[in-house]
Amino acid sequence: MSAVKSLPRLREEAKSCQRCDLWRTGTQTVFGEGPSRAEILFIGEQPGDVEDIQGRPFVGPAGRLLDQALAEAGIDRRRVYMTNVVKHFKWTPRGKRRLHSKPNQGEITACRFWLDAELAAVKPRIIVCLGATAAQALLGKSFRVTQHRGEPVPSPLAPVVLATVHPSSLLRAPDPETRRTERARFVRDLVAVRRLLEMAA
Ligand code: URA
Numbered sequence: 001m002s003a004v005k006s007l008p009r010l011r012e013e014a015k016s017c018q019r020c021d022l023w024r025t026g027t028q029t030v031f032g033e034g035p036s037r038a039e040i041l042f043i044g045e046q047p048g049d050v051e052d053i054q055g056r057p058f059v060g061p062a063g064r065l066l067d068q069a070l071a072e073a074g075i076d077r078r079r080v081y082m083t084n085v086v087k088h089f090k091w092t093p094r095g096k097r098r099l100h101s102k103p104n105q106g107e108i109t110a111c112r113f114w115l116d117a118e119l120a121a122v123k124p125r126i127i128v129c130l131g132a133t134a135a136q137a138l139l140g141k142s143f144r145v146t147q148h149r150g151e152p153v154p155s156p157l158a159p160v161v162l163a164t165v166h167p168s169s170l171l172r173a174p175d176p177e178t179r180r181t182e183r184a185r186f187v188r189d190l191v192a193v194r195r196l197l198e199m200a201a
Contacts, residue, residue, distance in 0.1 A: 004120045007036050014087060021112035022088035022103075027052045031108055032083025041081040041124035041158070042066075043115070044166060045133040052089035057082045062168040066130075066177050067152050069167065069183065073190030081122050085137045108137050119157055125200055127158045128193055131166025139163065150189050152196070159198055166188040168177045 005013075011031040017023060030047035032143075033056055042058075050060030058066055064080075070077050086107055091098035103111075119127075121140050129135040135143050140159065145163050155161040170186060173179035 007118070007121050008034075010114065010117050010121065013132065014114050015113070017087070019113060020088075020107045022086065022090055022107055026088030028055045029087050030055055030057055030084065030161055031079055031087060031114070033057055034078060034081030034083075036122060038079060038081035038122055039056070039125045040075065040128065041083065041122055041126070042128045042130055042191065043134040044082070044084045046084050046086040046098060046100075046103055047089045048168075049089065049091070052091075052098075057084055061065045061171055062166070065167040065170060065183075069187050071192055072187045073194055075190060075194050076164075081118070081124065083115065083118055085112055085115060085134050098106065101133060103133065104153070108133070112137070124158050125159040125160075127155075129161070129163035131163075131169065134164035134166075142163070150192055159200065162193070198201060 012171050014029045017029055023029070030051050044058060047057060048060045048062065051057055051063070057063070067077055070080070086103040089098070090101045090103050090107065092101045093099070127138065129138055132145050135145050138157060139155065143163065145165060149164055150162055152160045152162050165182070165186060167186065170179060170182050173182055
């Protein structure tokens with residue numbers, strides 16, 4: 001069995017990652033962030049435009065929404081580990097803008113090396129997959145967030161693994177009313193996560 005590397009060491013090594021071609025267009029590797037012994041680990045898809053520039057996960061619009069939802073659910077962001085399935089921003093140009101582009105299976109597989117190393121280092125009690133890319137990467141290609149949202153799924157990765165929607169889906173809600181109800185549902189999912197943690201304490 002290979003030795004578990006510390007998060008600072010992994011972060012340093014990941015800076016020069018060329019396991020797939022996304023390093024060519026991404027500004028930098030956006031490694032996970034949070035305490036090395038965090039009990040909850042959140043996984044998104046990939047850094048966005050703001051994250052790519054700042055080099056930190058979930059600091060753009062979706063991250064702000066996630067922060068607010070966590071606070072409302074009584075979860076302190078400083079106590080959770082945030083990361084992504086893919087650690088470089090994949091984008092296509094649209095005029096002066098860089099539009100998010102979904103990572104492909106090859107990129108997800110190449111980056112799994114870092115996610116597995118983060119999971120081994122943090123050993124979270126609860127893993128929360130945000131959105132379909134994270135859920136399918138961890139729970140299998142046939143997993144559907146719409147069908148199994150919030151349900152703990154047996155997994156060797158952690159005592160509790162579950163999936164909910166990605167906060168960016170709330171930002172894309174077609175109207176303010178849908179956004180309000182979907183946001184409230186998201187907060188309820190996070191409250192359930194906090195309760196699961198309290199129950200296991
Ligand atoms: N979306 C993600 O999935 N991750 C981030 O870090 C930011 C936006």
